[in-house]
Amino acid sequence: MATKAQIARKMYGLSLSDLTSGEKAAVTRAYNAQESNTPTATTSSPGFASVKFGRPGVNGVKECLVKEGIKLSDALAQAGITLNQSKEGIVEKDSGDKLGLSDSVSDGSTYMIVPGVDSSC
DSSP: OOOHHHHHHHHHSSOGGGSOHHHHHHHHHHHHHHHTTSOOTTSOOTTEEEEEEEETTEEEEEEEEEETTOBHHHHHHHHTOOOOTTTEEEEETTTOOEEOTTSBOOTTOEEEEEETTGGGO
């Protein structure tokens, strides 16, 4: 892994202290990009599943690594997400199927927490 000084010399032929603020920012981006090639915890291993939870329009999705076959309620608890069962329900994003808290999660799925799903049943 190259240092910022090495990247600056390679990109601009100057030392890091001689660069403008924009050039230093480009060096920093290049430096950070080389660190992002490390494997992440989101890569599922045998016996584990990578799932995502989110509420539409609220802070994106949260990815979580859980045991395969775990119940949806346990996966939500592990992700630190609370569900208001009187107002919210869970829908699998890809299929659009409504799920209960006792259903099992599947690897690579995205579960959306949406209002009004349980009140319509």
